[in-house]
Amino acid sequence: xxxxxKVWLDCDPGHDDAIALLMGLYLPQIDLIGVSTARxxxxxxxxxxxxPPQVFGNTNATDTYQxxxxxxxxxxxxxxxxxxxxxxxxxxxxxxxxxxxHGAHGLGGTEGLAPFExxxxxxxxxxxxxxxxVEAMAAAFSAVEGKLTIVSTGPMTNSAALFSAFPHLVGxxxxxxxxGGGVGLGNRSPVAEYNILCDPEAAQIVxxxxxPKVMVPLNVTxxxxxxxxxxxxxxxxxxxxxxxxxxxxxxxxxLRHTLYTLIHFFASTYKAVFNFDGPPxxxxxxxxxxxxxxxxxxxRYRVDVExxxxxxxxxTVVDLWDYRKCDDTWGPTGKNVLLTExxxxxxxxxxxxxxxxxxxxxxxxxxxxx
Numbered sequence: 512x513x514x515x516x517k518v519w520l521d522c523d524p525g526h527d528d529a530i531a532l533l534m535g536l537y538l539p540q541i542d543l544i545g546v547s548t549a550r551x552x553x554x555x556x557x558x559x560x561x562x563p564p565q566v567f568g569n570t571n572a573t574d575t576y577q578x579x580x581x582x583x584x585x586x587x588x589x590x591x592x593x594x595x596x597x598x599x600x601x602x603x604x605x606x607x608x609x610x611x612x613h614g615a616h617g618l619g620g621t622e623g624l625a626p627f628e629x630x631x632x633x634x635x636x637x638x639x640x641x642x643x644x645v646e647a648m649a650a651a652f653s654a655v656e657g658k659l660t661i662v663s664t665g666p667m668t669n670s671a672a673l674f675s676a677f678p679h680l681v682g683x684x685x686x687x688x689x690x691g692g693g694v695g696l697g698n699r700s701p702v703a704e705y706n707i708l709c710d711p712e713a714a715q716i717v718x719x720x721x722x723p724k725v726m727v728p729l730n731v732t733x734x735x736x737x738x739x740x741x742x743x744x745x746x747x748x749x750x751x752x753x754x755x756x757x758x759x760x761x762x763x764x765x766l767r768h769t770l771y772t773l774i775h776f777f778a779s780t781y782k783a784v785f786n787f788d789g790p791p792x793x794x795x796x797x798x799x800x801x802x803x804x805x806x807x808x809x810x811r812y813r814v815d816v817e818x819x820x821x822x823x824x825x826x827t828v829v830d831l832w833d834y835r836k837c838d839d840t841w842g843p844t845g846k847n848v849l850l851t852e853x854x855x856x857x858x859x860x861x862x863x864x865x866x867x868x869x870x871x872x873x874x875x876x877x878x879x880x881x
Contacts, residue, residue, distance in 0.1 A: 515542040516660055516685075516801055519648065521597070522794065523549045523665030524578035525617055526777040530863065531664050531690075531794035532579070533586050533770075537866035540802035544659065545651050546583070546594040547644035547669050549575040574617045575665075577627045580635045584625055585769060587873040593635045597644025598668035601710035620776025623769035623876055631875065644669045649677050658685035660801050663717075664794035666706055667691075671713035674720060686723040690797040692814070692827030693729035694850070698785075703825030704729050707816060711825045715816040721842035725800055725849045726814060728827070731807075732793040734856055737774055739789065741860050746771050748864060766874040770867065792863070799859055800851065808853040811846045813837045 518541050522528040535543040579594035600606040618624070625632050639647070648669065652659065661684060663670060674681055691706040691714065699705040707714045718724060746763055763771070777790040800807060813830040817823045829850060830837070838845045871877065 513540070515540055517542045517544050517655055517657070518660045518662055518798075518801060519543075519545050519547070519651065520798070521547045521644075521661060521663045521665060521667075521669050522579065523575045523617075524582060525575070525665070525794065526619075526621070526773050526790070527792050527794040528664050529578070529582050529618065529621075529773060530770075530792050531662070531798045532582050533870060534795050534798045534802075534863060534866045535662065536586050536588050536592075537869045538798070538802040538862065541798070543588070543592055544655065545592065545647060546579055547597045547648060548579045548594055549596070549598060549665065578617050580632055581624045581627060583635055584629070584632045585623075585766065585874060585876050586870050587875060588635075590634075590638070593638040595639050595642055595644045595647035598666070598672065598710075601666065601668055602671060602712045604710065604712070606709075618773065620779070621769060621773040623765050623772070625876070645673050645676060648673050649680060652677075652680045652683045655683065658683055660685050661687045662797050662801060663687060663689040663691070664706070664797055666709035667713040667717045668710045671710070671716040675716065681720055681722055684720075684722045686725060687717060687720070688725040688727065688797045688800050689717075690727045690732060690794045692726055694827070694829050694831075696729055697826070698729055700822070700825065702817075702823050704827070707827055708825030711816045711818050714827075715818065718814060718816065718847055719843040721840060723841050723849060724847060725797075725809070725851065726827070727793075727797045727800060727851050729793075731851050731854050732791050732796050734854055735792050735796050735859055736787065736789040736856070737778070737792050737860070741789070741864075742771065742774060742778075744860075744864055745774070745867060748868065764871050764874075765876040766871050767867065769876060792859075795863065796854060796859065799862060803858075803862070806855040806858055807851045809849050809851045811849050813846050814848040814850065 518535060520532060520535055520543060535541055576594060576596040583592060583594060661670060691704055693704045697703040699708050746767060774790060781787040781790045813835050815828050817826040817828055841847050
């Protein structure tokens with residue numbers, strides 16, 4: 512097998528971020544070296560905050576960080592892989608929150624995760640050494656041999672801040688694969704996708720970096736539906752005879768139960784808000800691109816972010832007809848984004864289920880230590 516790609520995940524968990532994290536840990540082509548999130552406002556070591564935390568991304572900034580370290584524990588991530596708290600707000604705009612889809616704490620409806628105070632979870636907190644995301648990313652990128660890939664599944668504020676402060680680190684990046692944007696559609700405005708809408712200025716900074724960027728837009732992720740058959744396979748994969756029975760009564764592992772409740776809640780909100788028949792697993796698609804680009808069809812374009820539009824702020828403007836006559840560079844004058852246009856969805860679902868099988872063998876949730 513070819514050398515594993517070193518990956519840094521910048522996320523805001525989030526149900527689909529959770530699945531991206533799981534796959535980043537268990538896809539054999541990927542070596543996940545670190546995770547950054549929307550920043551926690553808890554003090555270090557954690558103490559009760561005197562005021563409610565600010566919000567940014569899928570939930571408030573405290574929850575995104577806590578969710579990340581709890582998920583790393585649940586998925587039995589290697590001890591050296593931990594999460595670092597990052598941006599608490601966009602570069603210049605008012606912070607947003609998406610509780611309508613992800614629930615009050617970002618992982619609404621998810622059962623069975625260890626509490627943040629659990630000793631094994633706290634080991635991961637202390638492993639971060641009090642570093643914030645930009646500091647940790649700078650150190651990790653400087654130390655890595657060769658180049659790495661950034662997978663971005665939330666607002667791009669951390670990456671924009673990193674490369675604005677340390678422009679020389681751009682040379683350490685092989686590519687940036689991001690879940691975000693859409694071509695002619697949005698999910699939090701008529702034309703804007705949520706991750707880009709949260710911090711459009713940060714996204715434009717990243718889009719202008721002179722490195723390859725791969726865009727995984729709503730047009731693709733809305734095809735990556737975790738339908739009823741996939742849910743059945745998730746629950747019953749270790750019990751083939753249990754197919755076609757009431758899923759809630761199937762004996763299964765604690766980890767599979769946790770993932771079932773996670774996806775069940777996500778499905779219910781997508782049904783209520785968008786009338787989808789299953790939840791699109793947006794963020795995991797970006798992680799799968801790193802491991803299996805052959806599962807995608809893609810074409811390179813010039814893409815910019817609308818920053819000033821009254822009704823269109825956050826829209827990803829794709830130059831489909833090459834009006835700008837850009838050059839072949841990846842920076843501000845070039846065709847800066849490889850736009851994915853199609854995904855082999857059955858193979859994507861198969862890869863997710865294979866990752867669950869691997870995690871199920873080692874998850875501490877299954878050892879009843881939570």
